[in-house]
Amino acid sequence: ARTISELKELGKPFLVLLNSTRPYAEETRTMAAKMEEQYGVTVLPVNCEQLKQEDIETILAKVLKEFPVTKMEFYIPKWMEILPDAHPLKASVIEYAREMLLGVDQMKDVQAEIFRADRNSGMADLFISKMEMADGTVSIEVKMDDACYFDVISEYTGLPVQDEYELFHTLTKLSSLQGEYEKVKNALLGALPQLQWAGVNTSGCTAILS
Numbered sequence: 001a002r003t004i005s006e007l008k009e010l011g012k013p014f015l016v017l018l019n020s021t022r023p024y025a026e027e028t029r030t031m032a033a034k035m036e037e038q039y040g041v042t043v044l045p046v047n048c049e050q051l052k053q054e055d056i057e058t059i060l061a062k063v064l065k066e067f068p069v070t071k072m073e074f075y076i077p078k079w080m081e082i083l084p085d086a087h088p089l090k091a092s093v094i095e096y097a098r099e100m101l102l103g104v105d106q107m108k109d110v111q112a113e114i115f116r117a118d119r120n121s122g123m124a125d126l127f128i129s130k131m132e133m134a135d136g137t138v139s140i141e142v143k144m145d146d147a148c149y150f151d152v153i154s155e156y157t158g159l160p161v162q163d164e165y166e167l168f169h170t171l172t173k174l175s176s177l178q179g180e181y182e183k184v185k186n187a188l189l190g191a192l193p194q195l196q197w198a199g200v201n202t203s204g205c206t207a208i209l210s
Contacts, residue, residue, distance in 0.1 A: 004039050013066035013106075015042040017059070023047050042066060042108065065108035070136030072101060072110075075129070077144055079152065089148055092121035107131060110138055122148040 007014050016035065020028045023045035032043040044062055046055055074097050076090075083090045100113045114126045122144050130139035153161045161167050 001039065004041060008041075011068075013063055013068070015044055015059075015062050015066055017048065018043050018045045019048045020045050021047055021049075062108075064133055065106065067107050067133045068136050069104050069107060069110065069138055071138070072097070072104065073137065073139045074142060075139065076142045077149070079149060080144065083152070089122055089144075089152065093123065093142060096121065096123070104138075107133070107138070110140075114140070 004016065016039070018028065018032050018035065022028055028045045032045050035041075035043045042062055042065075044059060046059070074093070076093060080090055080093070085091060085094060096117060100117075103113050103116075104110055110128060110131070114128070117123055117126055123142060124145045125143040127141050127143075128138065129141045130137065132138075147162075150161045150163060150167065153159075153167065157170070159170050161170055
C-alpha cells in the first residue's frame, strides 16, 4: 500500500502485477478486482516465473493505457458543423463531450466513457481514431444516426425528407424549379431594355403589360 501511494505521488504511469501460479483462476481475478477497487490502480494477475511473449505484450499495452490524457478532440460530421451550438442535436453532443472530459484522467478511462454514451441523443457510434501517448492527445470520431441527418434537412428546407430516396426526389424537384426560375429571370431581364426604351419607369413603379 505504501509503495502504491508513493508511485501515485510521482504521477508516473504504472500498474500492479499480482504474481500467482494460477493467474487465470477465478479467485486470483477476484483478488485483483478487490485490489483495484481498494487502491484505485490497475492490477494484472501474471505468473512472473512463466512469462510468455503475449504476457509481456499485455503488460506493455496495459501500462500504455495508464498514461494521462491532456487533450481530447471530438470530430463531428461535416453537416453538423454548420448547425448553431444551441441546436438541440449539436448541443447534446457538446454536453456529452463536457461530461466525458470530467470523467477521463487516463487513457484507460476513455473507452469506459464511450460505453456510457447516451445513444438516445442521436449518436450512433463513437470510436477512438487516435491515442497519442507522447502528448496525451485522444481523438474521437462521432457518428450520428442517419435519421438525424434527414431530420435536419427537413428542418432547414421545410420539406419532408426521411431517407435517401426522398432526398434525391426533393433535389430533383428543386433543380427543376431552379431551371424554371432561371427561364423567368432571363425573360424579365431580356424585356427590361425594351421597357426602358418605351419610357416606362421601372425604378419606382410597377409596369403593367397587356
